[in-house]
Amino acid sequence: MQKLFPNERLGRKISKWYLLHGRHDLPWRKSISPYRVWISEIMLQQTQVVTAIPFFKRFMRQYPTLKSILGASEDEVLALWSGLGYYRRARYIFQTKEIIKNLYKGKFPKDFDSILSLPGIGRSTAGAIASIAHNQPFPILDTNVKRVLQRLHALPDNINDKLMWELATHIQDRKDLFPYTQGIMDLGATVCLTKEPLCKRCPLKKDCKSAFQLNTQISPRKIIQKKKMALKFYLFFDNEQFLAQKNNELSIWSGLWLLPPEIPINFVNKYTVSKDFTVTHQLSHRTLEITFVVCKMKRLLRPKTNHEYKTVKINSYFDLGMPKPITQLIKNL
DNA sequence: GAGACGTGGTC
DNA sequence: TGACCAAGTCT
Incomplete structure (x- = not known):
């Protein structure tokens, strides 16, 4: 019997919630492959789901498989990124597929540290690929997950990432990684909303220290002078x-x-x-x-x-x- | 570790 | 309409 992490019980609630209420129709959640998860995760960095969907579909029409993109030029990848923004991401995709071609014989690596070492892939994106595509228990920590965890534990703003990563690790449902990982993102995106969280619909409402509290505002991002x-x-x-x-x-x-x-x-x-x-x-x-x-x-x-x-x-x-x-x-x- | 790096939607 | 928000990573 595998030992439970402190909050794995909550993770289980999230994966069960996902099966009933998750966004199952998102294009990258069909025919899961490391390649499709990779491209979608890169597109979704700092980008809303509705924005990414048409770009993902177009990208997959042009390059349906990892193999099919191995011969692409940087210009061709950038053309598919046109209008999406943060174009560095497209150049990292080009660099990454070159590395996969030359170093990994055209196969997407499975080892977490290898994934993490690829350009444009940080800890959270590597965690998403490892957990969603390879069923390995690595957590993700995007703004959705951060918001859920921050409210769940009633943490102050600007809490350091080290603690957040620990919490993100200890809440994973390691028996059902796929629905858990998708679920915690969907929970943040559709229930634990930034402005007015829909606590009534939340599977963690009995566990959450901020549930039905008025003071659950997430402090705004730092304003930079443009x-x-x-x-x-x-x-x-x-x-x-x-x-x-x-x-x-x-x-x-x-x-x-x-x-x-x-x-x-x-x-x-x-x-x-x-x-x-x-x-x-x-x-x-x-x-x-x-x-x-x-x-x-x-x-x-x-x-x-x-x-x-x-x-x-x-x-x-x-x-x-x-x-x-x-x-x-x-x-x- | 603060700043760079796009775009579209909302109010 | 300008401020703010939305699935981060790199230097």
């Missing part, structure tokens, strides 16, 4: 195509295709400005003031420049990894 940043892009285009430039800087939208920020020397006097306007675009940590100069050319030239560029058919911009403001601009061309 810096403003001015950007300028030129959209050179003719009837068929436009000019894109690769962003190889280590900053926002790194690795994506943008537009040239200046006029190539050989373009002077070869275009007419049809529009010139500024939009603001919010990032999590920065406010961008983006000026677009839309420049019509009779025939798009090849630029004389040291930058990596590409001429792109206007109606196939979605084959490129590009950030939202730029795809928006092209779409409305």
Whole structure:
């Protein structure tokens, strides 16, 4: 008989609750494989379920299996990430599949430390893959789980992660890891809501130190002062195509295709400005003031420049990894 | 360990 | 409408 962790009894309540009330229709919860769990977990980092769903489906249509993605280029992976944000995640996926190809013979590793060592996979994501896909008792600790645990034990805000990881370990239902792991996330997402938790529906209401208490607010994230940043892009285009430039800087939208920020020397006097306007675009940590100069050319030239560029058919911009403001601009061309 | 890193939805 | 929120990881 396996020894129970202190709160495994509660974990059991969660896995049972999941079977009745969990979100069983999420696409990544069907045909479970390490590959599908991996991609979904990366997509779901700091990203809401409803946002991730269409991206996950599109990704799986393009690359249904781990094997099928092994030959992909970084550009192709970034194109599938276009519009999802935190593009570093897509580059980590590219790096990870390269490691899997070269170091693990094309098979997703099972060993926890090997999983954890992969780019873009931290302790929580590694725990999700290990527990969901490999049935190994490693906990997860995302904001959903943190919120449930914080309320369950009536912990003060800003409690340190070390304790939270211990609590997350001791509440796991190690007999039913799959429903437990999915369940604690669903519990946080659908019952133990940030603003007004639905304690009546909670399987832990008899155990929770905050159940039906008014003072269960989770303190807001630290507010950061957003810096403003001015950007300028030129959209050179003719009837068929436009000019894109690769962003190889280590900053926002790194690795994506943008537009040239200046006029190539050989373009002077070869275009007419049809529009010139500024939009603001919010990032999590920065406010961008983006000026677009839309420049019509009779025939798009090849630029004389040291930058990596590409001429792109206007109606196939979605084959490129590009950030939202730029795809928006092209779409409305 | 604080800050960087996207986007969409809500109120 | 601007502030805030939503399945983290890396440096």
